[in-house]
Every structure is written in structure tokens, then in C-alpha cells.
Amino acid sequence: MHADVERFSFDQGKHFLRVIQQQGRVTLPADGNEQVAILLHHLQALAEDVIGPYGTPSPRTGGIGPGFRIDAPPAGQEAGVFRIGQGRYWVRGRACENDTDGLLYTGQPDLPGPAIPVTGTWLAYLDVWERHLSAAEDDSIREVALGGPDTCTRTRLVWQVRLTDTAPPGRQFDKDDIRNHWDAWEAFLQPAGRGLLAARARRGKGPLEPCVADPAAGYLGPENQLYRVQIHRGSGEEGGPTFTWSRDNGSVVHPLLRLNGTAAVLRDPPRDRRTALPVGTLVEVVDDRSTLLGRPGTLARVKDIDDEGDDYTVVLDTDAGTIEADRHPLLRRWDHPDVDGGGDLPRRAADGALLLTAQDPVGWFTLEDGIQIRFQPPDTADVHYRTGDYWTFPARTATGDITWPADPSGGPADLPPQGVEHFYAPLALLSLVPGQPAAVTADLRTGFHPVRVQ
Numbered sequence: 533m534h535a536d537v538e539r540f541s542f543d544q545g546k547h548f549l550r551v552i553q554q555q556g557r558v559t560l561p562a563d564g565n566e567q568v569a570i571l572l573h574h575l576q577a578l579a580e581d582v583i584g585p586y587g588t589p590s591p592r593t594g595g596i597g598p599g600f601r602i603d604a605p606p607a608g609q610e611a612g613v614f615r616i617g618q619g620r621y622w623v624r625g626r627a628c629e630n631d632t633d634g635l636l637y638t639g640q641p642d643l644p645g646p647a648i649p650v651t652g653t654w655l656a657y658l659d660v661w662e663r664h665l666s667a668a669e670d671d672s673i674r675e676v677a678l679g680g681p682d683t684c685t686r687t688r689l690v691w692q693v694r695l696t697d698t699a700p701p702g703r704q705f706d707k708d709d710i711r712n713h714w715d716a717w718e719a720f721l722q723p724a725g726r727g728l729l730a731a732r733a734r735r736g737k738g739p740l741e742p743c744v745a746d747p748a749a750g751y752l753g754p755e756n757q758l759y760r761v762q763i764h765r766g767s768g769e770e771g772g773p774t775f776t777w778s779r780d781n782g783s784v785v786h787p788l789l790r791l792n793g794t795a796a797v798l799r800d801p802p803r804d805r806r807t808a809l810p811v812g813t814l815v816e817v818v819d820d821r822s823t824l825l826g827r828p829g830t831l832a833r834v835k836d837i838d839d840e841g842d843d844y845t846v847v848l849d850t851d852a853g854t855i856e857a858d859r860h861p862l863l864r865r866w867d868h869p870d871v872d873g874g875g876d877l878p879r880r881a882a883d884g885a886l887l888l889t890a891q892d893p894v895g896w897f898t899l900e901d902g903i904q905i906r907f908q909p910p911d912t913a914d915v916h917y918r919t920g921d922y923w924t925f926p927a928r929t930a931t932g933d934i935t936w937p938a939d940p941s942g943g944p945a946d947l948p949p950q951g952v953e954h955f956y957a958p959l960a961l962l963s964l965v966p967g968q969p970a971a972v973t974a975d976l977r978t979g980f981h982p983v984r985v986q
Contacts, residue, residue: 533664533951534864535685536783538562539758539926539935540950542569576625583980585714586658586957588621590979597979600630600693602656602960604969612648613637614656614962614970616693621977623660624955628691643692644821651966652697653705653973656959659692659721661952663823668787669860680800690824693959696721707974710958722954727773727917728908728946729761731925733933734898750932753779753901759934761905762922763949764816764828764885773910773917774885775878776816776831776866777899780806781924784865786846791817791855794835794848796863801844809834809846814866814884817852819859828919831884833870850884868899876904888917903927903934908946921949 541562551567553559588599599619606615618633632639638646667674667682674682699705700720703713710717733751757779765774778784784807787799796817802808809815811834818829832850839845846863855861868886873879876898878886886897888907895906908915927934939945958976965971 533662533685533687534666534760534782534785535664536780537565537758538756540924541566542573544573579622579625579627582983583622583625584978586621586623587978587980588619589982592981595979596975596977600628600658600959600977601975602693602962602972603634604972605636606634609636609969610638610648611967612650612964612970614972616640621658621691621957623658623691623957626660626689626955628658628660628689630691637693640693642690642824643694644824646694649695649697649962649964649970651964654695654697654962654964655699655705655710655717655976656693656695656962657717657721658957658959659694660955660957661690662687663690666783666785668785668862669820671787680803692824695962705961707961707976710961710976714956714958717958718956721956723914723916725912725914725916726921726949727763727767727910727915728948729923730906730944730946731759731761731923731934731936732896732904732944733927734902734904749902751902751927751929751934752932753903753927753929756929757927758924759899759903759927760922760924763888763917763919764831765881765883766919766921767910767915767917771881771883773888774881774883775888775907776814776868776885777905778865778867779900779927780865780867782864782866785818786863786865788855788857788861788863789843790857791852791861793851793854794832796846796848796852796861798844798846798863801839809837809863809865811836812870814868814870815846815848815863816866817848817855817861818864819855819861821859826919828883828885829864831866833884873897901927906944906946918949920952922952923947923950 539562548570551563588597590597597619598617600621601617603615605613614637616630616635618630621628664687666685700716703716734749758781760778760781762776764776767773789797789799813834816829816831822829830852832848834846835849836847876896878897881887888910896904898904910917925934925936937945960972960976961974963971963973
């Protein structure tokens with residue numbers, strides 16, 4: 533999530549039960565966020581232990597409840613379209629709720645413009661993930677009485693009924709095979725090898741004398757920061773994977789009133805130096821559609837600022853097309869400068885991001901102020917970098933270092949992404965014939981009976 537926080541401190545491996553505030557002590561937002569994360573982890577684990585990996589509440593009279601049941605469409609609907617049953621479906625302890633009776637596949641609120649299948653056998657499944665939302669994407673979060681500043685942000689559970697006609701190696705579109713080997717389908721939909729990253733503050737060139745400081749070593753930034761490294765273009769796309777980075781967790785965003793080509797009209801002008809967009813700044817044009825579909829936004833450099841009239845217009849050096857206001861377009865600021873790399877500096881890709889392939893022999897990139905990162909080489913068959921996956925780490929002036937776990941040898945550990953995590957559940961098998969309604973050949977849902985106290 534792109535929240536403006538000092539750090540993400542929840543660590544499942546520590547098995548903390550609660551956060552305890554002490555009198556007369558400083559309290560940080562990270563403490564409250566960690567308490568929520570601890571409680572949410574326990575609730576989701578409990579739900580999964582009781583319900584199983586997925587399931588919907590079912591009546592005690594028998595059968596499976598209507599939640600997320602896949603049905604043929606009403607008469608007159610386009611071929612290949614089907615209905616999604618109203619109700620609740622739990623996936624890995626997360627409650628997916630469909631509030632619309634007879635929701636059409638093409639009318640899902642969190643899946644814009646889904647492709648309509650034409651023919652063949654298809655698996656309908658649930659794709660579930662957590663989306664971060666700020667007042668830039670949902671204005672109802674903002675308290676207007678404050679005159680502009682935002683307060684807390686939110687996350688919401690996104691569910692999408694998706695289709696696939698491709699089975700994992702060794703698996704087939706068979707009801708029993710899917711149920712008995714769903715772990716293989718999950719690994720196929722979200723490969724385990726999503727790439728690894730290590731991070732560190734630059735080390736000195738040799739052992740230091742006790743009273744000698746190496747001016748080139750450590751974190752040299754003037755402020756405490758939460759760095760974010762994020763995959764922009766994933767593996768398998770032309771040009772190979774790319775990435776972007778931010779020293780503020782990518783939290784500096786500006787909602788747009790409208791976007792037309794290179795002219796981006798901001799809803800509110802930048803309030804201070806931290807949120808400013810000086811000429812040369814790299815920004816990403818993001819909206820609901822690109823976020824929900826997991827696609828990278830258009831990257832551009834700020835070419836000029838026009839604040840003479842009633843509008844505050846950011847002039848971009850790249851045509852970003854036209855995005856309507858109902859898709860909540862915004863500019864997200866990234867911090868890598870407008871220079872091409874070489875040596876330990878990452879090289880710039882054609883899309884404006886940075887090439888993930890390392891340039892120096894040991895694979896370390898230098899971002900700024902002694903911050904260095906190292907990716908797992910992407911040219912390996914079992915490594916699949918995915919758009920939107922990210923890593924964060926705090927850098928602190930008091931220690932001149934960053935916070936990053938160590939491996940057994942004492943060096944920085946190679947870690948998988950912190951998110952975005954997707955969870956999946958099978959719903960139904962569909963048989964499609966051109967020009968005919970979708971036919972459900974198997975209901976793959978699982979039901980459970982609510983616990984009743986005697």
C-alpha cells in the first residue's frame with residue numbers, strides 16, 4: 533500500500549499478540565497500524581481454520597447457498613455472459629461480498645471491461661486481493677471541514693470473477709481434479725517465484741579503523757524515509773521487467789480533474805515542498821482501470837507548470853491519452869532522476885522506468901544517498917516479476933542505515949515481494965458454444981454450515 537507512513541512494522545514471524553501503549557511515551561502511527569495488522573491476521577487465520585481455504589454459508593436444509601453461484605444469463609443477454617449469485621464467499625479467511633442479485637459477469641464493480649469468452653471450456657474462479665485507497669481515489673474519505681488535508685487512508689477487499697481456458701501442466705478441466713489439486717492451480721495463477729530483492733546502505737571499501745569514518749558508507753540522506761521499490765513492467769513483456777522507486781513509499785499523489793494528452797489538471801495545487809512537482813519530476817498516470825487490471829500506468833516527466841488561470845495544469849512530456857474523471861485519475865510521483873545509468877546506477881528503459889537487469893558485476897544498484905538494491909536475475913525460467921509487486925524499507929539518519937533482515941551469513945537477505953498478494957478459489961466450469969448462453973457444467977463451490985450454539 534502507498535500510505536504515507538513511517539514504516540510497516542508487523543512481522544508475522546514474531547507472533548506478537550498485541551501492542552501495549554505506555555504512559556508518557558511517544559506513540560507512532562506504526563504502532564496503531566501494527567495492532568490492526570495483528571488482529572486482522574488472527575481473524576483471517578481463524579476464519580480459514582474454521583471454514584477452510586474457501587466456502588460459502590449454506591442452509592441447514594441441504595445444498596450450497598447462493599453466494600457467488602454461477603448461473604446462465606437471463607434471456608436476451610450477450611452470448612458468453614453469465615450471472616454471479618448474491619451473497620458471501622470466504623477465500624483464505626477473507627470475506628468477499630456480492631451485494632447485487634444476479635450480477636452479470638460484465639457488470640462487476642471491480643473488473644472493468646472483462647473479455648467475453650466465445651467458445652470452449654472455461655474455469656470461472658475468484659481472484660481476491662487487498663487494494664489501498666486514499667482520498668485521491670475516494671473523496672468520501674476526506675474530511676472537508678479540515679479545508680483540504682487528508683487524514684487516514686483505507687484498504688478494501690477486491691474480488692473479481694475471472695475466466696481461464698488454460699490449465700496448469702498435468703491438470704485438466706475436471707471437477708474432481710480441480711478440487712483435489714487446487715494448490716497446483718493457485719501456483720499456476722500466482723507463481724511462487726515472483727523475484728527476490730535485497731537492500732542495504734552502501735558499505736565501506738574495507739575495514740575501518742575504530743575512529744575513522746568512511747564518508748561514502750551508510751545512508752547519507754538528510755531525512756528519515758520509507759523507500760519503496762516497485763515493479764512497473766512485469767516479466768514476459770517486450771523489453772523485460774522494469775521498476776520504479778520512491779523515497780516516500782509512493783504516497784505523493786495528486787488527483788486530477790481531467791487529463792487530455794499532455795495536459796493534466798490537478799484537483800488541488802501542491803501544498804508544500806514535499807508534495808511539489810517541479811519540472812523534471814517523474815510521474816505515473818494511474819486510474820481505477822489500470823490499478824484493478826494490474827497494468828502499469830503511463831510514465832512521464834513534468835515539462836512545465838501552468839498556474840496562471842483558474843486551473844493548475846501540469847504539462848507532461850508524454851501523451852497520456854484521455855481519462856474521464858469517474859475513473860479517478862491521479863499522478864503518482866516517483867523519485868529517480870532524469871539521468872541514464874551505468875556502473876552501479878540503473879539504466880533507463882524505453883517506458884521511462886528503470887531496467888531491472890543489473891549493470892555491475894555484483895548486481896547492486898545505487899538509488900541515491902547510499903541506498904543500494906539487488907534483484908534476483910530476471911532471465912531465469914522460474915522468476916516471474918509482476919507489475920505492482922513491491923518492497924519497502926525504512927532509512928534512518930540516526931543510524932545511517934536501513935532496516936532490512938539479514939541472511940545466515942550476516943548480509944542482506946533476498947526477500948520476496950511484500951505484496952500485492954492474490955488469493956484464489958474455484959467457482960464453476962463453463963461450456964461455451966458460439967452464439968449460445970453459457971452453460972454451467974460443474975459447480976465447484978464449497979459450502980459450510982454456520983456454527984449453531986445449542
